[in-house]
Amino acid sequence: MKVAYLGPKGSFTHSATQEYFSNAELVSYGSIPACIKAVAQGEIPIGVVPIENTIEGTVNLTLDYLYHKADLAILGELVMPISQQLLMKKDRSVELAKLTKVYSHPQALAQSQEFIAEYLPEARVIATDSTSLAAEMVANSHDDSVAAIGPVACGQEYDLEIVKADIQDISHNKTRFWIISNQANLRNDSESIEKASLCFIMPNNLPGALQKALTAFSWRELNLNKIESRPLKTTLGEYFFLIDIVLEANQLPLLANAMEEIQYLGGQVKQFGCYHVHRIKGL
Amino acid sequence: MKVAYLGPKGSFTHSATQEYFSNAELVSYGSIPACIKAVAQGEIPIGVVPIENTIEGTVNLTLDYLYHKADLAILGELVMPISQQLLMKKDRSVELAKLTKVYSHPQALAQSQEFIAEYLPEARVIATDSTSLAAEMVANSHDDSVAAIGPVACGQEYDLEIVKADIQDISHNKTRFWIISNQANLRNDSESIEKASLCFIMPNNLPGALQKALTAFSWRELNLNKIESRPLKTTLGEYFFLIDIVLEANQLPLLANAMEEIQYLGGQVKQFGCYHVHRIKGL
Structure with missing residues (x-):
């Protein structure tokens, strides 16, 4: 079975999808609308997209797209704890306090605001399309004074070191994901x-x-x-x-x-x- | 009288504040929390911050900060139509279709999604802290193939040309701003x-x-x-x-x-x- 998810590889949605659909063939999509569209048009029978986070609240893009542009059933919800890591290149020569730039997805930045204000007051905060893209930019940078914020899986994917672990502002940060489908016969039995x-x-x-x-x-x-x-x-x-x-x-x-x-x-x-x-x- | 607003100069909040407080001394703050904090701590008696937009919905940062971190009264609401312009350098040699990058604040980008998809499918979309910063980056760039999305005032501030006018996805896009204060005696009379x-x-x-x-x-x-x-x-x-x-x-x-x-x-x-x-x- 194929399952579409909000990618790229190493994203939180990827981790949640992998945990739940451990035997499926996972297909990455670059944006929430693209992922929902693939399911709505029947290219992929099932998709996984984030709908809400403890800190940031509803993912408006998911809600708006499901309401205005698609007609899909929610088959289930996945709830996963989220932790953010400060990621830097392994062979860097720069200390934490000398960081000039920190890259991440706006939601991850929002979830790490207090850490950034305390430890990286001088760093320029730059929003990227995904935490994976942030990690990729750090991995490919010639500048040693840059860092990314993202999940453990994302650091592994781009061979970065976790310089500070679990930097999210609250420790019990969780995200809800919806499993969506255009096949109503895949619905849960009413008991559960x-x-x-x-x-x-x-x-x-x-x-x-x-x-x-x-x-x-x-x-x-x-x-x-x-x-x-x-x-x-x-x-x-x-x-x-x-x-x-x-x-x-x-x-x-x-x-x-x-x-x-x-x-x-x-x-x-x-x-x-x-x-x-x-x-x-x-x- | 001094009035704090979410800056920088040329932002939508600046325009709304200027229109309503035409004789006041306006003081720019770089972020919503900084602006609210200045009012909460009594540095400035009155502040203006965005609370909701027709397309993007509630400005969560304003709501969360007012709820969790401040104890202020809303004195009034300003509602202003919002239109977005595609801004480029006046002396550029590059056509619209050849644009490689477009800078703007995430809300302005969200408000112009359909325009970007139709006219600038190849351009990289880069989020900035404000529409003014986007305009400044374009004005200072050596690259002629970059553009910013922002208000008319913002183009004037950085001497940019409006290459495409009113590019926001819906024509009756409006934003609500709250006038906040820590002085309860400035409240409106109950009649109004x-x-x-x-x-x-x-x-x-x-x-x-x-x-x-x-x-x-x-x-x-x-x-x-x-x-x-x-x-x-x-x-x-x-x-x-x-x-x-x-x-x-x-x-x-x-x-x-x-x-x-x-x-x-x-x-x-x-x-x-x-x-x-x-x-x-x-x-």
């Missing part, structure tokens, strides 16, 4: 379901529209864990809403019922899926 | 209030906690416009919630009442402010 994610929009002219939609869940005792307003990209103040519901298997008919109620109110619902959460150990 | 923003957290062990909090607003007919879950940065799945309420002046006692109810439920409320929205024209 523990979560549901769906999006909805409500009509503009309905007073208290958001509350009315939320009441459809609350009076059925469907427990909302998270709610997010994302701009519809039409005009400021118009949103679609993502909600995560902590679910028991016997609540599935109630969920279907609540979604029907929202539609009766004039809302539109896009169900992402009801799924199991797989907690995997990090690398 | 049209919006309230506040954050709350709920106890973990309270079933349906989020719904209960939202009900405190809904049965008082306080109209929620937006709700956002932001990770508390403690463990995955724990959030604080930001809500925006569309408010009429006579609803102020009801709002105070709703916040009290949330506290009785064991929640904690942080009120950002009740304020007027100033719609200003862009540059």
Whole structure:
């Protein structure tokens, strides 16, 4: 079986995908939209993309692309601890305090802000497309005073040394990944379901529209864990809403019922899926 | 009067601040935290920072910093149309199709994704700390095949030419800015209030906690416009919630009442402010 993931090799998504799909042929994609598109167009049956991080919150690109441009089912969720390493060339002659530049993906930089402020106050912080690209830039640089921030796997991939380990601002940093598919028959059996994610929009002219939609869940005792307003990209103040519901298997008919109620109110619902959460150990 | 803003000169926040505080002495800060900190520590009485954009959504850095690290009041909101320009050196010898690099702030890049994909498919996209820095890099570059994306003011500041105008993906792109202060006596009179923003957290062990909090607003007919879950940065799945309420002046006692109810439920409320929205024209 082939599984698409947000690459390149050595990325956190790669590690999570490898841990869970240990016997699959993994196919790397350079961006979240490219990865989702490959699954939506049926090139690859299954894909893995990040959806949320403890520190940075929702990965908006994943949510927006799944909402606006694809029609896929979530088969499951992977939750993996994330730790960031400060990576430099092995044969360097420069000390930590003399670092001039530090490269990484914006999310990894955001997760290491306090470390950077304390240990690398003089270094220029440069955003890259991925932590792997940051490591590659350091490996190929003629300048010894540069470092990258990224996962252990990423340092191994480019033969870099871990100069400071676990530099992320909080120690229990985790990322959620969604396993997505366009094949509904791959769905989990209903017994193992523990979560549901769906999006909805409500009509503009309905007073208290958001509350009315939320009441459809609350009076059925469907427990909302998270709610997010994302701009519809039409005009400021118009949103679609993502909600995560902590679910028991016997609540599935109630969920279907609540979604029907929202539609009766004039809302539109896009169900992402009801799924199991797989907690995997990090690398 | 001094007003702090997210700089540098030529940024969108600069334009919005200039339009609204036309007689004030404007002081530029290099980052959102630095700008908020200057106001929180009383160095500058008033500050202006971006909070939300039509395309990109909430500016998480502003929200997180105001929630976790500062205790300020929102005095008002500025809403300004945003348009992005493709900027190049005036004396260049290279055509648009031959561009090799395009620099800009990640939000401006995100707002111009479709333009970049269509017109600059070969160009390397490089994220910078600000649109102004992008323009400065182009102005100082020896390479003629580079461009920046940013506002008109930014092109003027660095003597660049607008090669393509209004390249943002949607034409009615707007940004919301908050006017923040640590002086509560500068608050708006209650007559002009049209919006309230506040954050709350709920106890973990309270079933349906989020719904209960939202009900405190809904049965008082306080109209929620937006709700956002932001990770508390403690463990995955724990959030604080930001809500925006569309408010009429006579609803102020009801709002105070709703916040009290949330506290009785064991929640904690942080009120950002009740304020007027100033719609200003862009540059």
